[in-house]
Amino acid sequence: xxxxxxxxxxxxxxxxxxxxxxxxEIGQDNVDGSVGPFGYDIxxxxxxxxxxxxxxxxxxxxxxxxxxDAIFKAMxxxxxxxxxxxxxxxxxxxxxxxxxxxxxxxxxxxxxxxTAKPDYTYAGWFSMLFAAGMGIGLMFYGVSEPLTxxxxxxxxxxxxxxxxxxxxxLGGALDDQAASIRLGMAATIxxxxxxxxxxxxxxxxxxxxFTYNKGLPLTIRSAFYPIFGDRIWGWPGHVIDILAxxxxxxxxxxxxxxxxxxxNAGLNELFGVPMGNTTEVxxxxxxxxxxxxxxxxxxxxxxxxxxEVNMGLAGLLALFTLIVGPTAFLISFFWDSLKAxxxxxxxxxxxxxxxxxxxxxxxxxxxxAWWISWSPFVGMFIARVxxxxxxxxxxxxxxxxxxxxxxxxxxIFGGTAIHQVIADNFSGAQDAExxxxxxxxxxxLPLASITSFIGIVLVIVFFVTSSDSGSLVxxxxxxxxxxxxxxxxxxxxxxxxxxxxxxxxxxGGLAALQSxxxxxxxxxxxxLLVMCYxxxxxxxxxxxxxx
Amino acid sequence: xxxxxxxxxMNMYKHIMVPVDLAHIDKSETALxxxxxxxxLYDAIVTYVxxxxxxxxxIAHNPEEFAHKLANFAKAQGDQRGxxxxxxxVVSPDPAVDLDKKLAGTVDEIGADLIVxxxxxxxxxxMLLPSHGGALARHTGASVFLVRTH
Numbered sequence: 001x002x003x004x005x006x007x008x009x010x011x012x013x014x015x016x017x018x019x020x021x022x023x024x025e026i027g028q029d030n031v032d033g034s035v036g037p038f039g040y041d042i043x044x045x046x047x048x049x050x051x052x053x054x055x056x057x058x059x060x061x062x063x064x065x066x067x068x069d070a071i072f073k074a075m076x077x078x079x080x081x082x083x084x085x086x087x088x089x090x091x092x093x094x095x096x097x098x099x100x101x102x103x104x105x106x107x108x109x110x111x112x113x114x115t116a117k118p119d120y121t122y123a124g125w126f127s128m129l130f131a132a133g134m135g136i137g138l139m140f141y142g143v144s145e146p147l148t149x150x151x152x153x154x155x156x157x158x159x160x161x162x163x164x165x166x167x168x169x170l171g172g173a174l175d176d177q178a179a180s181i182r183l184g185m186a187a188t189i190x191x192x193x194x195x196x197x198x199x200x201x202x203x204x205x206x207x208x209x210f211t212y213n214k215g216l217p218l219t220i221r222s223a224f225y226p227i228f229g230d231r232i233w234g235w236p237g238h239v240i241d242i243l244a245x246x247x248x249x250x251x252x253x254x255x256x257x258x259x260x261x262x263x264n265a266g267l268n269e270l271f272g273v274p275m276g277n278t279t280e281v282x283x284x285x286x287x288x289x290x291x292x293x294x295x296x297x298x299x300x301x302x303x304x305x306x307x308e309v310n311m312g313l314a315g316l317l318a319l320f321t322l323i324v325g326p327t328a329f330l331i332s333f334f335w336d337s338l339k340a341x342x343x344x345x346x347x348x349x350x351x352x353x354x355x356x357x358x359x360x361x362x363x364x365x366x367x368x369a370w371w372i373s374w375s376p377f378v379g380m381f382i383a384r385v386x387x388x389x390x391x392x393x394x395x396x397x398x399x400x401x402x403x404x405x406x407x408x409x410x411x412i413f414g415g416t417a418i419h420q421v422i423a424d425n426f427s428g429a430q431d432a433e434x435x436x437x438x439x440x441x442x443x444x445l446p447l448a449s450i451t452s453f454i455g456i457v458l459v460i461v462f463f464v465t466s467s468d469s470g471s472l473v474x475x476x477x478x479x480x481x482x483x484x485x486x487x488x489x490x491x492x493x494x495x496x497x498x499x500x501x502x503x504x505x506x507x508g509g510l511a512a513l514q515s516x517x518x519x520x521x522x523x524x525x526x527x528l529l530v531m532c533y534x535x536x537x538x539x540x541x542x543x544x545x546x547x
Numbered sequence: 548x549x550x551x552x553x554x555x556x557m558n559m560y561k562h563i564m565v566p567v568d569l570a571h572i573d574k575s576e577t578a579l580x581x582x583x584x585x586x587x588l589y590d591a592i593v594t595y596v597x598x599x600x601x602x603x604x605x606i607a608h609n610p611e612e613f614a615h616k617l618a619n620f621a622k623a624q625g626d627q628r629g630x631x632x633x634x635x636x637v638v639s640p641d642p643a644v645d646l647d648k649k650l651a652g653t654v655d656e657i658g659a660d661l662i663v664x665x666x667x668x669x670x671x672x673x674m675l676l677p678s679h680g681g682a683l684a685r686h687t688g689a690s691v692f693l694v695r696t697h
Contacts, residue, residue, distance in 0.1 A: 019608050027605040112601070113609065119601060119640050212601070215608030298644030385640065387601045483600045484642045 019215040020225060024233045026217045030480050038488045043480035046238055050245035050478060051496075057250075057516075058500055061509035069512040076515035079522045084365035089351035090525045091368045095198035097532045098395050101205075106539040107392030111205075112212040118388030122397070124304050125385055130402055131307035132381045132469045133200055134192065136255065136462040138314075138409050139455065140262060143437040145191070146414025147421070147430050150184030152359075167358045170347055181418060185337035186344035188410050191363065193341065193403040195349070196371040199528065201398040203379025204386065206531040208394070209538045212387050217481020220244040220376050226537040227530065240527070241477050244376035247520050248477075249497060251374050252470040254514040256501035259463045260284045262435035266456045269439050270449065281502055287460060288498030291467035295490045299385070303468045310461045317454055318412050324445050325416040326423070333419075334411040341407065369521030372528060380476070381469045384483075391539070417441045467497055560589045564659035564689070566596045566650050566679070569606045569613075569620060578665040578694040583628035585663065585692075592631040595621045596653050598642045610638045633657075647682035654687045666693040 032041040042048075061068040080087075101107055110116055118125070149169055156174025158166040166172065169187040173179035206223035216222035221237030228236050260280040267273035294302035322330055354360040386394055420426040420441065429440040442451045471494040478493075479485035504510045565582050567575055586593045599606070599613040607613035614636040625632035635657055639645040654662065666680035680693040 025605060026603055113611075211603060212609070215603045218602040296644065299641035300645065302644075384602070387640075481602070482604060483602055484604065487643045490643075 019213075020210075022216070022225075022230060022233075024230065027480055027482050029233070030482065039486040040489060041479055041482060041485040042489065043241075043478055046241045046245065046480070047478040049238070050242045050249075053242065053246060054249055054496075054500065057513070058503055058509075061512055062503065062507035065508050065512070068509060072512045072515040072519070075519040079369060079519045080361045080365040083522055083525075084354075084361045085351040087365045087368040087372070087522070087525055088349065088360065090529055091195045091199060091372075092349050092351065094202050094528060094532060095194055097535075098198040098201050098205075098399055101535075101539075102392050102395045106543065107395070108390055109213075109539055109542045110388070110390045111208045111394060112387040116212070116388040120304070120385055124308060125389075126397060126401065127307040127311040128304055128385050128465075128469075129200075129378075129382045129398060130405065131303075131310055131462060131465045133197070133378045133402065134406070136259060136459065136466060138192070138406065139438060139459050139462065140435060141188075141192070142409055142413035143417045143429055143441050144434050145188045146184055146410055147417050147437065148184075149187040150180050150418055150421075151430065153183040153187075154180035157356075164355055164357055166356075167362065168356060169359045169363075170344065170356055172356075177422060181422075182336060182340035183344065184418075185333075185410065185414065186340040187348060187359070187363070188414060189337060189341040189407050190345065190348045191367045192406040192410060194399065195368065197399045197402045199368075199371050199375050200378045200382060201395055202528060202531055202535065203375040204382035204398060205391065205394060206535050206538075207380055207383035208386050209535060209542075211383065211481075213542060214538060218380070218384065218483065219477050219481040220380065222481070223531050223534050226534045243520065243523065244380075245474050245477050247373045247517055247524065248377040248470055248474055249493075249500065250513050250517045251377060252466060252497050253500040253504060254510050254517060256284055256287065256463060256467065256497060257505045257510040258514075259459065260287070260501070260505065263456060263459050263463075265433065265435040266439055266452070266459065269436055270452050270456065277506055280505055283460075284498055284501050284505065287463045287467060288494060291464045291471070291498075292491060292494050294464060294468040295471050295494050296487060299472070303465050303472070306461055306465050306468070310458060310465065313454055313458055313461075314409075317451060317458065318409060320447075320451060321416055321442075321445065322412050324447075325412070326419045329419050329423075330412055330415045333415040334408060337411050337415070338407055366518065369518045369525075371521075372524045373517050373521035375524065375528065377470055377473050380473045384472070384476070413438070413441065416445075420444055467494060470497060558589065560585065560591045560661040560690070562657065562659045563589075563591050563593045563661045563663055564596055564654060564657060565593055566598075566662070566664045566683075567617075567620070569597055569616065570604075572620070574696050575665045577696065578663055579624065579628075581692070581694055582663040583624070583630055585661070586628075586630035591661070592633060593621075593624070594633040594635050594657050594659065595624065596635045596637065596650065596657075598637045598639055598646050598649050600642045601638055601640055610636065647679055647686065650679065650683055651686040654683075654689050659689055661690045661692065662687070663692045663694065665696045 029044050030041055031044045152166060152168040153173045154177065155166060155168060156172040157164055157168055169183055173183050207218065210216045210222040210225060211218045216225060219241050221232050221240045224240065225232050260283040263283055264275055264279050268275050273279055294306055382398060417429045421430055426444055429437045432440045438455055439452045442448050442455060471490045474493045475485060475490045476483055479489065504513060563582055563586055582593055595617060597617050599610055601610060607616055617636045618634040621632040621634035635653060637649045637653055639649050662683060664680050666678050684691040
């Protein structure tokens with residue numbers, strides 16, 4: 001894309017949006033220079049404080065593992081048990097807000113100004129946002145979650161005094177197989193469908209709007225300009241950005257650690273690769289090395305290509321499973337699941353007076369806090385690749401289409417696994433450990449060694465894209481919103497993520513830090529609700545300008 | 548013997564491309580002087596090329612504003628140094644990495660036959676990330692004149 005201009009008669013910028021006039025100059029707080037031959041251009045104090053805080057937390061977790069575990073677990077339990085209503089209610093508000101934007105007149109506002117052209121094709125754009133948002137999770141929970149909710153629903157409810165001790169969603173469906181399947185699928189889709197994507201879409205829209213239309217730097221703090229005004233360039237903004245870096249880095253590092261454990265389990269099952277720290281450290285190092293190459297190839301040459309390849313492979317795997325699996329069953333299963341989702345949605349999303357405390361706190365509140373703590377990272381990455389789309393197009397593509405794809409994915413993989421249980425009496429997938437359930441399910445289908453291998457490749461490449469896009473996001477935030485800072489900074493963050501993951505893997509503490517990351521989700525929930533208000537204000541001013 | 552000899556082709560170069568970084572233009576002063584001399588010698592047009600990201604940066608809030616500023620810069624250079632100028636801005640979603648590729652593509656796009664640009668003295672980092680001037684010389688058929696910055 002280029003814009004040729006001549007010396008004279010340059011038209012005034014057309015189609016630009018309602019820029020916020022601020023004295024702040026992007027990069028004014030940055031410190032630049034070089035360490036030896038390598039250049040840097042970093043925000044002061046966001047880079048140093050967030051980097052130092054991460055190192056301090058890793059040391060604390062490794063030096064005092066029991067205390068750290070106890071503190072972080074207590075924070076986690078406090079969040080999901082006392083604020084489940086707040087998390088569930090807030091996610092509902094965010095979803096309704098996003099859906100209203102689609103049908104409102106604000107839907108026609110274009111991100112980047114009225115004449116902005118999209119940077120990416122639909123295929124490239126969708127692949128990247130999907131790979132960053134959920135890719136890896138679907139590989140592991142696509143089989144496991146439908147099976148789990150199906151089983152707990154069929155198990156019905158159990159009481160200890162007045163307290164429900166079972167994990168069934170809502171009232172369960174004791175000994176009713178058909179009803180258990182419907183409830184189980186509704187519960188699964190609930191956690192992977194509209195709500196999480198609405199959370200991502202809202203954060204991404206806030207960032208895209210205030211960056212592309214308002215001219216503010218691409219950092220999380222910019223979305224809060226309507227509330228804080230120019231104070232956002234001071235400590236209120238620093239704190240928001242530091243928190244975002246913190247959540248992103250620990251979210252990535254813990255996922256990288258767990259992912260390596262899971263990929264190791266898959267490789268062990270398929271090829272007998274030994275289980276243990278050595279293999280996992282090698283896996284993390286290899287994933288980080290590939291991510292480094294991808295990082296140095298940039299958005300177009302790295303993460304975009306990998307995302308497209310992975311989406312193609314994932315699509316093939318789903319198609320293969322659909323064709324060689326119980327095809328007719330899966331097709332009706334898909335529609336039944338979708339209908340069940342719509343039917344149970346109001347009850348599952350109800351934040352108050354829930355009797356299914358284990359499910360609503362242990363699953364739903366956990367998931368909501370997890371998606372919300374990932375939202376700065378995924379939202380910022382989606383914003384980075386979404387210039388040129390209208391608000392309506394943006395919400396439809398970031399909220400509705402991914403939700404629909406998740407329903408398809410869960411129906412195909414979960415449906416096949418459930419069919420194996422109810423029609424073939426095969427409980428291999430159901431009885432297996434979580435990382436192996438996908439492979440056990442594929443093992444019952446033809447060409448199992450090939451499809452399982454593709455499964456492992458998908459897992460690993462999804463990790464590479466996460467590590468790559470995470471490095472881009474952290475680098476941008478810690479460079480004060482500059483996207484042209486020296487590429488060596490991305491290399492630094494990419495290696496840093498891998499190093500933190502390895503330290504936590506060897507020293508223990510992955511679970512503890514994951515609990516802490518989820519606890520930060522509560523804080524970000526407040527941030528998310530404020531963002532909805534800021535988006536509204538921002539869109540209002542765009543409309544007022546007639547743009 | 549005159550510096551350029553009797554056989555000098557006055558039209559040896561018709562279109563000179565000058566990649567510039569508007570944020571650090573002070574570092575390109577030597578190259579800007581050199582290119583002005585060459586442009587006048589060969590009566591060539593000088594196109595100033597700059598890459599911008601699609602997000603707000605220190606120079607501009609958006610690509611349109613960036614193009615406008617680059618055009619103003621080109622015009623000011625022409626007025627100050629007395630040669631014909633044009634401006635060409637290129638938008639990249641990821642300029643930190645895409646710069647070399649985008650510059651090489653621009654050479655063909657605008658039909659430049661000589662590139663003049665500032666470059667730093669080689670260092671260790673070039674082994675990992677080659678200098679932009681070096682990368683451009685490898686990927687284009689046009690002549691490349693690298694002017695050292697100190």
